[in-house]
Amino acid sequence: PSHQLLRHTRTYPLCWDAFFGRWRQCQACNWQYSLHWSPSAATRPLAPPTTRNSRRSRARTMAGEHDLGLQPQVIEVEPGQPTAPAVEDADDPGARSGEPTQKAKRVxxxxxxxxxxxxxxxxxxxxxxxxxxxxxxxxxxxxxxxxxxxxxxxxxxxxxxxxxxxxxxxxxxxxxxxxxxxxxxxxxxxxxxxxxxxxxxxxxxxxxxxxxxxxxxxxxxxxxxxxxxxxxxxxxxxxxxxxxxxxxxxxxxxxxxxxxxxxxxxxxxxxYGTHVPDWEFTVHNIDSQDYGKVFTVTCGVRAKLNPPCNAVGHIDRKVLGINHMYQHPAWKRSKACTENSPHEGPFRRDAPSWCQAPFEPEGIxxxxxxxxxxxxxxxxxxxxxxxxxxxxxxxxxxxxxxxxxxxxxxxxxxxxxxxxxxxxxxxxxxxxxxxxxxxxxxxxxxxxxxxxxxxxxxxxxxxxxxxxxxxxxxxxxxxxxxxxxxxxxxxxxxxxxxxxxxxxxxxxxxxxxxxxxxxxxxxxxxxxxxxxxxxxxxxxxx
Structure with missing residues (x-):
């Protein structure tokens, strides 16, 4: 197959491991090479020696010419730069990369x-x-x-x-x-x-x-x-x-x-733009003294971020239905609801009615x-x-x-x-x-x-x-x-x-x-x- 290499200006021989598509650090210098093979690539001669200032721009130009990855490429790393190996699918414990250029390493x-x-x-x-x-x-x-x-x-x-x-x-x-x-x-x-x-x-x-x-x-x-x-x-x-x-x-x-x-x-x-109207709910907690009662929460506002009158809860009540929302929201531990806040505890006597209402923390x-x-x-x-x-x-x-x-x-x-x-x-x-x-x-x-x-x-x-x-x-x-x-x-x-x-x-x-x-x-x-x-x-x- 054809190949195309970017090399250091020094006349050190290219490592055979690098030539056959594997990562290797040459003994004579600290440049790293990686060859990407493609059997369908057109044969081209080796790249001529380049200067240090033109090396990076030339590498970008070559890579840009072959957006589909059909031509072989060499990835160069700056001398002295600590390098990281290729990474494989960290979402699949049994995965192994199919890249031929370097052995994949799980992150x-x-x-x-x-x-x-x-x-x-x-x-x-x-x-x-x-x-x-x-x-x-x-x-x-x-x-x-x-x-x-x-x-x-x-x-x-x-x-x-x-x-x-x-x-x-x-x-x-x-x-x-x-x-x-x-x-x-x-x-x-x-x-x-x-x-x-x-x-x-x-x-x-x-x-x-x-x-x-x-x-x-x-x-x-x-x-x-x-x-x-x-x-x-x-x-x-x-x-x-x-x-x-x-x-x-x-x-x-x-x-x-x-x-x-x-x-x-x-x-x-x-x-901030949704108007939140008044809404009502029924207490379904058997342990509550208000079990079975229907309460109305007064809102009629927009752009509010408080527990009872925010647009997040309003959309969930309309789309999901209030019976399909989380029945034990964290706001029940707020100071407005219980004197034991932030611990759980009995509701205050003057607690607002919405303290017993459901709310969906993972809503729409x-x-x-x-x-x-x-x-x-x-x-x-x-x-x-x-x-x-x-x-x-x-x-x-x-x-x-x-x-x-x-x-x-x-x-x-x-x-x-x-x-x-x-x-x-x-x-x-x-x-x-x-x-x-x-x-x-x-x-x-x-x-x-x-x-x-x-x-x-x-x-x-x-x-x-x-x-x-x-x-x-x-x-x-x-x-x-x-x-x-x-x-x-x-x-x-x-x-x-x-x-x-x-x-x-x-x-x-x-x-x-x-x-x-x-x-x-x-x-x-x-x-x-x-x-x-x-x-x-x-x-x-x-």
Whole structure:
């Protein structure tokens, strides 16, 4: 086959490993070569020696002449620049890249970040009741639990370029995206649509009159579908050479940012322009003294971001129906509703009626805004694919991450747009996406550059089997099954005995005992289980 090489001006012989399409660092100099073969390429002579100033422009010119990747190319890396290996599908534990030029390496930091997010979800769900400072903020604000959803969306976005780059056919890629979306929707409705198993509830049932259509996996499915299809639309226009300038990536994927701008305009227009009329609801909580009563909430306003009269809730009530919304919103722990805020507690005597109303935290309009987080994550995946050196990647990631963080803080503390997970506000998008960027950048340095991978093995194992751990641990399916086996009394189960006598009883503190139970008996336990499954090559993939 024909070949075309860009070489260093020094007359060092080209390594044979590089000649046959593999990465190799020549002994005589520190330049790296990678040859891309194509049997249909026209034969051309070797490129003449070039000067240092013209090398980069010549490489761009050659790559630009062969947009379809039919001609062989050589990727050069600056002398002294730390280089990163090619990356494979970080969304598929069993994936192996088909690139002939270099051996693909799985991005361990992305797996660890995914595992950290799942572990964080288990922590805040299991210990958030005893430690409300890590649970969801009742309304405005951002606690530890409020980072879980955007972290998931950010990771999904990062994995999209890595998973789709291995699929040559657009039709196959669309089919894969649609199937994954349907699977996510199915599991989301199964797990959160009815009355999912919980450690203290042994019943399960889905009443179609009250089924909840929205949820965590449903929001992820929507964001994944939109952004993945957007990525597929420009798949064949992506060049095969490497970038070093951040502006080049923005120009190449300008369609992504155009869609993001349209989403932002639509979200803000609906949020601030929709008139919210008065609405009513019926209390269906059997434990409430107001059970069966009908209350009317007075609104008749627009551009309000308070709990009862915002456009997010209004759209969900009209489209989904109030009976199909989440019945236990976080605002019940607000100061307006209970004197025990931020803990749960009995309602105040003067609590407004909306404290007992349902609200969908993963609703329609807020899920539209959540797509922005996934688009930002896709950009970070593009950096991973198109930039070769660790230094260039980190410069791009850190700059954008800090910009997003600062923007989020400015929007919140200037009183413009408050941080609000329930509304998925713009400040919340910026702050959480910036935080995700900084966390991933730190993990990338520790794991993929410094090689401290062994310190995070349990999190990496969880990240490689995230769906399994999410279903079994975060959704309480496994504990619900274990609690189905008891002796004499439904509360006399193995789970309750371990939590009460080993953790709470040993430390003589319920708060500390519950926290340690979640860390060791749930997170660490499932990390070890995921490690065993990894050794056996067993993964739950969608």
């Amino acid at each position: 361990a930091s992305l797996d660890i970040f995914r595992g950290l997010t799942v572990a964080l979800m288990i922590l805040v769900d299991g210990a958030g009741g005893e430690w409300p400072s890590i649970g969801h903020a009742p309304w405005n604000g951002c606690n530890l639990a409020d980072f879980v959803m955007p972290f998931f969306l950010f990771i999904v976005g990062m994995a999209i370029p890595l998973s789709l780059k291995r699929i040559p056919s657009k039709l196959r890629a669309v089919r894969r995206v649609v199937v994954r979306t349907l699977k996510l929707l199915f599991w989301g409705i199964i797990l959160q649509g009815g009355y999912s198993h919980a450690p203290d509830n042994l019943t399960y049932g889905v009443d179609l009159k009250w089924i909840r259509w929205c949820g965590i996996l449903q929001r992820i499915a929507l964001a994944y579908l939109v952004v993945a299809l957007l990525e597929i639309c420009i798949k064949n226009t992506q060049p095969k050479f490497q970038f070093r300038n951040r502006c080049s990536l923005f120009r190449l994927y300008c369609l992504h940012w155009l869609v993001a701008a349209c989403i932002l305009v639509i979200y803000l227009s609906v949020l 309009l807020s899920s539209v805004s959540a797509i922005l987080t996934t688009i930002i994550g896709v950009h970070y995946g593009h950096v991973l694919v198109h930039m070769a050196s660790h230094r260039d990647r980190l410069k791009q990631w850190m700059f954008m991450g800090l910009t997003l963080l600062i923007s989020g803080f400015i929007l919140h503390f200037t009183g413009g747009i408050p941080l609000n997970k329930q509304l998925y506000s713009c400040s919340y998008v910026c702050l959480t996406a910036g935080a995700a960027a900084m966390v991933f950048s730190a993990l990338y340095v520790l794991v993929d550059i410094l090689g401290l991978r062994n310190l995070f093995l349990p999190l990496e194992w969880i990240g490689m089997n995230a769906m399994l751990v999410f279903v079994m641990a975060a959704e309480g399916i496994f504990e619900g099954f274990i609690n189905g086996w008891y002796y004499d009394n439904p509360h006399n189960t193995l789970v309750y005995w371990i939590r009460k006598h080993i953790f709470i009883g040993l430390w003589h503190s319920r708060r500390l005992g519950v926290l340690l139970y979640v860390i060791f008996a749930q997170i660490l336990f499932w990390g070890l289980v995921a490690g065993i499954l990894h050794r056996l090559g067993i993964y739950w993939k969608l």
